[in-house]
Amino acid sequence: MHDVAVVGGGLTGVMMATALSHTGLDVALVDRDNGMITDTDERTTTINAAGARMLTALGVWDRLATPPAPIRRIAIAEGAPPTGLAARRRAQTDLSWQTDAAPMAFVVGNMTLRAALGDSIAQRPVTQFRGSSVSAWQAGDDAAELTLADINGTADSGGASSLHAALVVACDGARSHLAEVAGLGLRETRQTQTAIVTILEAERHHDDTAFQRFLQTGPFALMPLDGTRLSLVWTLPNAEAERLLAVDDTTFEAACLTAFGTGLGYLRLAGRRLAWPLRPSWRRRITAPGLILAGDAAHAIHPLAGQGYNLALADAAVLADLLVENARRGLPASHMSLRRAYAAARWRERAAMTTATSGLNNLFSSAPAGIRRLAGLGFTMLDRLPVKSVFSDIAAGGQLAEAALLEGRLPG
Numbered sequence: 001m002h003d004v005a006v007v008g009g010g011l012t013g014v015m016m017a018t019a020l021s022h023t024g025l026d027v028a029l030v031d032r033d034n035g036m037i038t039d040t041d042e043r044t045t046t047i048n049a050a051g052a053r054m055l056t057a058l059g060v061w062d063r064l065a066t067p068p069a070p071i072r073r074i075a076i077a078e079g080a081p082p083t084g085l086a087a088r089r090r091a092q093t094d095l096s097w098q099t100d101a102a103p104m105a106f107v108v109g110n111m112t113l114r115a116a117l118g119d120s121i122a123q124r125p126v127t128q129f130r131g132s133s134v135s136a137w138q139a140g141d142d143a144a145e146l147t148l149a150d151i152n153g154t155a156d157s158g159g160a161s162s163l164h165a166a167l168v169v170a171c172d173g174a175r176s177h178l179a180e181v182a183g184l185g186l187r188e189t190r191q192t193q194t195a196i197v198t199i200l201e202a203e204r205h206h207d208d209t210a211f212q213r214f215l216q217t218g219p220f221a222l223m224p225l226d227g228t229r230l231s232l233v234w235t236l237p238n239a240e241a242e243r244l245l246a247v248d249d250t251t252f253e254a255a256c257l258t259a260f261g262t263g264l265g266y267l268r269l270a271g272r273r274l275a276w277p278l279r280p281s282w283r284r285r286i287t288a289p290g291l292i293l294a295g296d297a298a299h300a301i302h303p304l305a306g307q308g309y310n311l312a313l314a315d316a317a318v319l320a321d322l323l324v325e326n327a328r329r330g331l332p333a334s335h336m337s338l339r340r341a342y343a344a345a346r347w348r349e350r351a352a353m354t355t356a357t358s359g360l361n362n363l364f365s366s367a368p369a370g371i372r373r374l375a376g377l378g379f380t381m382l383d384r385l386p387v388k389s390v391f392s393d394i395a396a397g398g399q400l401a402e403a404a405l406l407e408g409r410l411p412g
């Protein structure tokens with residue numbers, strides 16, 4: 001029997017199993033994919049400073065084949081790019097945060113991150129069951145039983161059809177099967193928005209700046225990459241996204257200029273346009289007997305602030321500390337107090353991020369401009385209220401969660 005079985009081998013699951021392998025416990029990883037990097041996830045992930053410290057401690061950072069691009073400044077603006085007199089007036093309400101010291105965050109390609117995580121876990125004492133899908137699970141008093149189904153006869157589970165672990169950590173994505181079986185309810189928003197993700201090459205250098213322009217149709221976010229390249233996540237109503245995915249490159253580039261403005265000069269397409277349907281979701285309860293949820297299985301937030309994976313990193317860092325403390329007290333990983341402590345430790349940050357990201361998206365893209373101004377909402381409010389500090393905390397990262405790994409130390 002394993003102490004911990006991590007289910008799901010996405011960015012969260014592999015990172016979670018790697019982190020928990022440093023607790024001295026016996027860790028297994030189950031994933032229905034066979035571990036080969038065959039998909040084309042051309043998204044990038046923004047990793048805050050605390051997350052970077054954690055991935056460095058886990059040996060992942062040094063294995064990134066392409067150096068992460070630093071973010072030293074965040075520039076946020078509301079509404080369509082202004083012109084003439086309006087430009088001068090609007091400039092006063094645009095917000096930005098800057099650091100001259102260490103970068104506040106880094107941008108990493110998802111495929112690069114996956115490869116580095118794969119190399120790192122291969123060096124750790126983690127038993128991997130690849131090509132195996134968890135088709136059923138049952139929590140007993142001291143252990144949970146997972147039933148594994150072999151996908152296409154490729155499983156490396158050595159023929160095993162079941163696996164026992166004191167604790168199961170479900171990292172099986174937003175539509176978590178394990179959470180559903182355990183009755184951990186999912187509150188999902190209707191899918192009305194789609195993100196267009198691609199790479200743009202700007203005429204002028206981005207100066208290590210992350211840009212967010214809150215348009216009424218949805219936020220237009222640019223994250224800096226190497227040279228003058230930037231990663232675009234453009235949130236749009238479904239129909240508009242569909243239209244912009246179908247137009248030719250020149251028309252798309254023109255649409256980007258209209259949405260973002262000419263601050264960086266001409267924006268040339270330098271990658272494929274991919275569509276990601278957005279369906280932020282929330283679970284009030286993230287634990288059940290024998291089960292803990294982490295990553296998107298626990299909280300799939302709106303990508304406007306690029307924070308989904310940072311929450312997952314904090315999930316793993318907090319759980320690693322709790323497991324070490326639990327073992328020190330002579331308790332098994334299945335003990336109820338561990339689940340309670342995890343749920344309590346993750347509540348504040350989960351709630352703050354979900355509210356901040358969905359709230360900002362709704363505020364700027366749903367409420368008509370007139371109503372926003374009448375109610376004193378919009379950027380004047382953003383500048384005055386704690387949302388601004390939430391945003392800068394979000395950017396700096398790790399402020400709401402405390403754990404050894406987020407400080408760059410291994411647990412224990």
Ligand SMILES: Cc1cc2nc3c(=O)[nH]c(=O)nc-3n(C[C@H](O)[C@H](O)[C@H](O)COP(=O)(O)OP(=O)(O)OC[C@H]3O[C@@H](n4cnc5c(N)ncnc54)[C@H](O)[C@@H]3O)c2cc1C
Nearest residue numbers: 008010011012032046134172173295296306307308309310
């Ligand atoms: C457009 C977009 C842009 C984003 N940008 C950012 C960003 O800049 N910064 C950031 O921090 N976050 C960002 N995010 C969020 C981030 O991508 C996700 O939080 C992260 O990828 C979630 O990873 P995960 O491993 O939790 O889930 P998934 O990627 O969904 O992985 C789930 C895994 O579980 C496995 N699995 C599922 N069911 C089973 C089963 N029954 N048995 C076995 N295995 C199973 C699957 O094979 C898969 O490997 C973005 C999201 C979107 C949509």
